[in-house]
Amino acid sequence: MHPVYDVIGIGFGPANIALAIAMEEKGLYPNSLFLEKAANPVWQGEMLFEISLDTYSNIQNIPFRDLVTPRNPRSRYTFLNYLHENGLFFEHLNMDMLMPMRPDYARYIAWVVDLLRERLRTSCDVQHIERWPQAEGPDLYRVSCADGSVYHARHLVLGTGRSPRLPELFSGLHSERVFHQSRYNTALANLQRHAPKRIAVVGSSQSAVEIIMHLSKTLPDTQIHSIIRRYAYPLKDTSPFMSEIFFPTFTDAYYNADQATKARIDADAFRTNYGACDMDILEELYKQMYYDKLHGRQQIHLHRLTDIQSVNVDEQGVDLRLFDQMTQLPSDVRFDAVVLATGFTNLGQDGQQSLPLLHDLEASLQRSATGAMQIGRDYRVRLNAPTEQGAVVLNGLCESSHGMGDGGSLSLVSLRADSILAGLQAHDQLAHSAPAPLQEVALDA
Ligand SMILES: Cc1cc2nc3c(=O)[nH]c(=O)nc-3n(C[C@H](O)[C@H](O)[C@H](O)COP(=O)(O)OP(=O)(O)OC[C@H]3O[C@@H](n4cnc5c(N)ncnc54)[C@H](O)[C@@H]3O)c2cc1C
Incomplete structure (x- = not known):
């Protein structure tokens, strides 16, 4: 028999790391697992340089907007606590550096990953997701990795990062x-x-x-x-007025705006991030x-x-x-x-209407007249029959629907984790009347 997880997170970059922290701190979904394809996840490791460039290449985000602070400033997982626990605090303050060096921030993220190892399986390159019907209760999802391992869950959270844009x-x-x-x-x-x-x-x-x-x-x-x-x-637009696109209130306003207004904001805000x-x-x-x-x-x-x-x-x-x-x-x-x-490209742009990993779930996805996937404010993918299956959530992939502050940036990962957890709970309430799903499944079921 095989365990059934409440939530499987796919990818363990900042988006899903922030979610794992929120789960732990709120005591929600303790029976969850995160699958990461890298053997040793390093934040944007392919662009982490090992020579002097690193000393003047700093991140583009104030570290108070780290993996947790905007949601819970008292957390042990803050950037400030990383500095404190690693003996870096006073020297870091002496540099009078608003934005930390890239390798410092990558080490902060690696330090958090180490504290969350219990929930993480590395070297798991997820290749395939399918619906896994149950005789009673909502269907499960079956997740298959390149090494042949399989996992089952009620809910999925995809935090796989954005795809390269290639001319x-x-x-x-x-x-x-x-x-x-x-x-x-x-x-x-x-x-x-x-x-x-x-x-x-x-x-x-x-x-x-x-x-x-x-x-x-x-x-x-x-x-x-x-x-x-x-x-x-x-030159990047760092005006404080334009930088309000990294406020949570902006996400609400943008999500509710019509397409023409979204396009107008995007044209204005483009140079803040791209x-x-x-x-x-x-x-x-x-x-x-x-x-x-x-x-x-x-x-x-x-x-x-x-x-x-x-x-x-x-x-x-x-x-x-x-x-x-x-x-x-x-x-x-x-x-x-x-x-x-x-x-990089965003879902809904450059002709990208869906994610390859969602290929087998196509029949379950609600789409607009133009073929766009429908995503809720809480990042749940809108499903045709939500009570018959668990939630599928996109974490860090919703820039087209939720705005520029939400996708390719670290700024809002902590607060997004809150919305995602609220969405999963809402989904569970909706499915409450259905019989509870199994706790285990047979491997060859
Ligand atoms: C070079 C670079 C620098 C950046 N600097 C900043 C910055 O300074 N400030 C800022 O706010 N934003 C920055 N960004 C934006 C960046 O998108 C965010 O910082 C952040 O990395 C997004 O987190 P994420 O978890 O959504 O995605 P990612 O960080 O891309 O993480 C996704 C994870 O999912 C894993 N994965 C992917 N597919 C699978 C699969 N099939 N199975 C299992 N695992 C999988 C990947 O290995 C990866 O670990 C930068 C981006 C780049 C490319």
Whole structure:
């Protein structure tokens, strides 16, 4: 026989970690399990650098908006308590640093993960979810992992993070030579074996600039070509008024707004979180290019207003045809590798109407006239017959419905955990009249 969990969380990044904390602190759903595909989860580990860049690459979030503080400032899982318990408190205050260093924050998250190990199974790459009918009571969900292990639960919470956004020209071309920022550290380690002479970095976001800086320090003999469609790297909008999109009240207002209003807000707020860079890293890059010029050399090449017209990949490299809008001239350049620092996509955008993991549940999902999945304010996916099955919840994947403060940001993970737990409880109340589900199922049922 196999245990039936009340909740299975898929993915153990900040979103589901915050949920696990809330469950523990509120004494709710103690019979829960989180499945994480990494053997040792590290927060955005593919973009965590090991050289000096780390010391000036700080996170973009005030640490009071950590995994728990906005929901429960007295929690043992706060960033402040991490500093305290790890002997870092006084030195950290001495740095007068509002936003912590990225590796410091990654260590904070790893420290929390270690405290929650009891609820976590690592190296579980979830491949498949299906409805698992019961003779009596609501159906269960069966979750299958790449290693062949299976788990059963009443409710599911998907916290798998957002999917890479890949320019259409590059679709199907992923290889050791063409890779997205979400594989940066792994792919770079492979690439270093080939002593690359020329690398292209596509995109003008914070990550693009960080990658350019990192490449220039890690591979000092490699020429780095930054290919951007804009005239220059845009500056992030950090206005306190615009930053109110990271308030919980904004989530309520946005969720209830019509599509036209949502589009209007998104256009305004875009540069708070996307396709834009912090001033400190832009100044650093500018100084680096100036310093090189001063010494009669050039390592970083900026291709402004440049479109990529064609891509050809072979085992030794990548040919790009570039088109310079300013001069109206094309050029053909061969690179050893191309890094796509092109960001991430949200459910409901770029034609992404559902998640691959929900494929087998398609028949249960309510959809709008345009085919969009329907998501409640409490992040529950709207199901056709909710009392016949447990809840399916999306944690950190609802930017299109809940707004920019809610998706690709750490700001609201703690309060979102509260909404999710309230939603699960509401679902249980609704299903209350149905017979209770089994506590165990046969493995081959
Ligand atoms: C480089 C980078 C830097 C960022 N910096 C900031 C910042 O400074 N401030 C900020 O507010 N936001 C930042 N963000 C936004 C980021 O989205 C959030 O910080 C946060 O990581 C989102 O948490 P999450 O749990 O939703 O997703 P993720 O952190 O992506 O975690 C998802 C987890 O699910 C696991 N997983 C995925 N699929 C499966 C599966 N099938 N089976 C099992 N496990 C699976 C993954 O291994 C991962 O551990 C940054 C994003 C990036 C890419």
